[in-house]
Amino acid sequence: MKRKIVFWAILAVCAVFVGSAFAETIGPLSSKDGLTLGVGYATNSRVIQGKTFASVQEYVGVEYVSKGWQPYLRLGYTDLKIKNGFGGTWGDFKDSGGVFGTVGLKKSLYKKDKWTIGAYGQVSLSQDFSDQESGVDYGVPLTIELKVKNHTEAKIGALIQRAIGPVEAYVGPFYQWAGGTIEGVGTTPTETNKRSLSIKADDDFGGLAGAVINLGKNFGLNVEVQQTSKTSIATALTYRF
Known part of the structure; x- marks a missing residue:
């Protein structure tokens, strides 16, 4: 009986758990060759597999522009919170944070007068997140630990x-894939049970709108909104050499 209790508790937790996504600015297409450094801040709220997830990201980035090509690299810190992430009355999932990295490439494809059209692609990866809750399930003391692994x-x-x-000012649609692996471990005084499954974001398509304001002396302020099932807002202060 205890084995069944642990099994179903872990299975239920895994079934309602969520993945995550990154929301740092994509940024504009640049017409000037050279190196740009930036620091950014983003708040992210989304629905994945029926659950609401939220995170805050802080990062530094470097971008180099040459003949319309814009490779960029970002490194930062992100936390993760899922409302009622453990399911039922177990409470929220919270991890105070971990390191993440992003590598991407933008390309200007068409320019005329004040208009520019381009495309981009990027991949982000974070270190694992984990949290645990303890309680009583059908009279049996139970501790559940959850880990989000290979978060991409x-x-x-x-x-x-x-x-x-x-x-x-810039706007555009995007397609994204976000997911990873969720691992749950349930422990009672007499046994331990472990389950894992893959997770994937509910949202495949979204849109963004942003603007970069020239502050003078090569400084710029980038503000961007990304829309999927929820709204994410990001800002970045940049300096162009």
């Missing part, structure tokens, strides 16, 4: 951009 996101999209005075 891939995103491709298009950008349409226009220069308006000191502002570069």
Whole structure:
């Protein structure tokens, strides 16, 4: 009986758990060759497999532009919170944070007057997240530990951009895949049971809109909104050499 209790508790937890996604700025297409450094901040809220997930990301980035090609690299810190992540009355999943990295490439494909059209792709990966809850299940003391492993996101999209005075405004659709593996371990005084399964984001398509304001002396302020089932907001302060 205890084995069944642990089995169904872990299975139920895994069935309702969620993955995650990254929401740092994609940023604009650049018409000027050179190196750009930036620091960014993003808040992210999404629904994945019926659950609401939220995170905050802080990162630094470097981008190099040459003949319309824009490779970029970002390294940062992200936390993870899932409302009622453990299911039932067990409470929220919370991990105070871990390191993540993003590598991407943008390409300007068409330019005329103040208009630019381009495309991009990027891949993000974070270190594992974990949390645990303890309680009583059908009179049996039970501890459940959850881990999110191989947490990955891939995103491709298009950008349409226009220069308006000191502002570069851009919009575009994107397609993304986000997921990983969720691992649950349930422990009672007499036994331990372990289950794992793959997780995938509910949202495949989304859109974004953003703008970069020229602050002078090569500084710029980038503000961007990404929309899927929830809204994510990101900002970045950049310096171009």
